[in-house]
Amino acid sequence: MKTIIYAILYLAAVTACKQDKAKGKLAVEENNVPENIINPVLPGDRPDPTVIQIGEEFYASTTSNEWAPLFPIYKSTDLQEWELVNYVFPDGAPDWAKNNFWAPELAYDEAQGKIYVYYTARDKSSNRLSVAVASASSPSGIFEDHGPLVAQEFGSIDAYEVRDDDGEIYVLWKEDGNSKGLPTPIWAQQINEQRTRLMGQPVELFRNDRPWEKNLVEGVSVFKENGYFYATYSAGACCDKACNYQTGVARSKELLGPWEKYPGNPILADNDDWHCAGHGTVVKNGADYFMLYHAYNAEGSVYVGREGVLEKMVWTDDQWPVFENEATYSREKGMIDFKDTFEDGLDPLWQWRVTQDIKFDTGENGLLLRASEENQNMGSLLVQSTKSTNYELESTINMDSTDAKGGLLLVGAANNGFGAPIAGMGIAVHGGGLELFEIRDQKEAILSRQEMGLSRKISIKMRVTDGHRLGFAFKKEGQPWESFDDEADASHLVPWGMGFRLGMFAKGQEDQAVNFVHTTITNR
Template sequence: MKLSALHRWSFGVIILLSAWIGMVSQVNAEVLYQNPVIAGDHPDPSVIRVGKEYWATATSSEWGPQFPLLHSTDLVNWNDAGPVFAHRPEWAVGNFWAPEISEYKGKYYVYYVGRQKGGPLAIAVATADKPSGPYTDHGPMVAQEDGSIDPVPVTDEHGERYLVWKEDGNSRHVSTVIWAQKLNADGTRLEGEKKELIRNTSPWEGALVEGPFILRRGDWFYLFYSGSGCCGTGCDYALGVARSHSLLGPWEKNPANPILAGNVTWKCPGHGSIVADERGRYWLLYHGYSTIGSVFTGREALLDEVKFGTNDWPTINNGKGPSARAVSPYEVVQQRTEVSFADDFKGYKLNTGYQWPQDNEPTYKVRSGELILVANPARGTNVVGSVLARSTTAADYVAETVLDLGDLNRGAMAGLSAFGDMANAIGLSAMNGKLVLWRSMRGKTQSLAIMDPPSCSKLYLRYSAKNGAEFQFAASADGKKWIPVGEKLQGSFLPPWDRSVRVALTVGGSPNATAEFNSLRITPQAANLQ
């Protein structure tokens, strides 16, 4: 049956209208990002905007190099631009915490924490002419007997520059205080007397308040801070806010505190900083533990918008805890390139993002297709005389490396490890023509399995991780047919209190141990890529 002209016209209009609706729907579709925006162990993140760029840094704790510098143009895609310090500051011996990046009168500052040699936790500062560095260290500014941590600079209502920080009283089982004190003209020293802003007084804050960040909006100063236990499986961290018309107070704590607490996806959120985009929106970059990855992937960097109500109090995700997904600030698709990792050691320079125990900086060389790792002579007889490691980004993943057996000298022990710290690790190594599965727990190392490797000159080593803490090691001659080595191992003991598990390349066994690695790959399993 033929259609009439009217029917044909109506049918055409319907088709065109449907196509137009589809196009409008596509245009109006919201682009979402997924937390974390920086996967893996990035505690205490701080962030600033410089024109159309964002720069961030985070705690490195007992890992070197100190404090990653992270760069983004959209807040959801970040790349590692190298460290603040390529080598450990001479005055400090550890506890590299809470770096706060800031800009003042065209100069860039990173205020940070370290432990003085033979002394307490101290706050120091480094400066640079560009956010990317290089940074010049100016050493400690304040080191109270109880310890001084979590610095952040702020300008008061009179244009005076102050440093705000926490006195670490909870380390001595006393109240914790957030202090403010004037900075000198170049921002590298304190002047005058310190003034108390707040201390822990509310039940939810527990034994402490810490991680201050101060935002000025209109006539109000807002002091965002965290309370209770930050780290480990028993953490109960959360974030609150106080406000004042004057930097030095009096401060009023929000009756609705904590304004950001854990939920089914993320737990123990807190300790972050806030940046305003070009549209005047406020974004909080902070950390939290995945309820799946937990302490094994560490405190990862999360992003949420901070909104202010008619009562002039801020809210975050309508009080529902950290977002699982939210609208991308710049409507840019999140790539999540940092979740997977592959390195064939091309070129002559180590890629950014590798880490080592901060008191055991390794000797290494990269030449086309090879990473040559040399054991620290003072620790060479240890299973892990030297380490190069990467942060894990998922609870379920596979780590693989290729080890050149031809260049492995007699007595040397080299391989792949699920690594907590120098005293706690599990690994599979080649040594004197054998495969050795080993475990170090609280500083005591034992062999768990010894077997012949497959016949090859290039040995493939692999371990599969499940739930962050269950490991199965294997070896292969070609990277295709894998031979399990030993039984599945539990690694719940691996993560230190404030850190996560790393994938590590290790060499040791003898003072002159040297190993050549041809590649490293870390591949999250499908469930972690959703």
């Protein structure tokens, strides 16, 4: 039985400060928001964040990649504390889509009282990246998928909805030409009020034609102020060890152009705490504009993934929105610790591969995770995104109710390239003993093994340092912890664009299972 109990994510506050920059004197207005932003506001791997306001509440969502449930929806009344209230697709992928579940973008139609979510996914039949849309009567409601809207030959991604001055709705998206070494136009095309059909012909707004933009522009967010449509956009490489992502802005008096780019671009670049910042959404809070974007924290780099960062926009004297570019990492690690006893169901932070029909039971005896040979021979996976570079993952396993191989692992990929198959490294109970292992390219390597005749309950622990160095320990009932002499380095397993996942696995036949009594994550 799959049960979701909604958990509160403790997120952060908002503000900015005055300062003169070489790009021009910044005109900063007074505001009544808190002075310091506690970033990341969405800790862990939360790429391509979107945020909208409905009444007095804000809603956000982020990319899911290949991990279900797809497209989480968070709610906040003040952009400071967020509650996970829903998933767009809680039961798995739409029938037409197979992978690359990216870049959700929320939109609210006040007249209809409906919320729409545009998203990217790869079509099973054409293998093209496609822009699709789903809708619901409320952010916490059941979403109906309306399927793909556009799927160009080189791929269509990163949709954004905006109304023009006549009230007509347009969808903006990026043509993924960089995947073929070609330019990346940003297109706009009118859509009907039901968001089921594009109308007329697409119009190109702008493309990557400045040296700093390198091989692409993408992730557009549009808002109207000072008689202009402003579009923030990202450029460069977003998602690997060599990322150089940055953010720029353009403006136009008319939605369909002509568009001019800010001569001081980029407006958001690396600072001491955050790298490769971009692909966010601009939202207004009172008289001020803020952008929720993703970035790698300097300490965690690609091992943690792209976290959600909030920063206030400020205005130059010639009416360009820019950033102070001084976001810091200020979240206390203890605020993101985690424990699940599984008595009341499965916490909604747990994820599984979108390709797997995950099977489990929960109750007073904990979690019974059904085994499989799926996921590149790693078995059934229940994982979460990592939220810091130094943490411990601990679980107690009831051996009397366990007949499959199982334990704890760090899930990454066979390499740092786009589309690489998943891989993992961890500690397992198996055959009456404990194993340290690595699984890559469907091949398992046993790094170390200790025979010990396991029975009753045993606790196992995986300690991660600097995001990729792994240590292991175990404890029998009534006995102290014992450490393995062996350590492992998982840096070669860091995946493209999503950071490591950590969690539990059960490997074996479908009629077998592993009984996890409880699992905790302690961040250091």
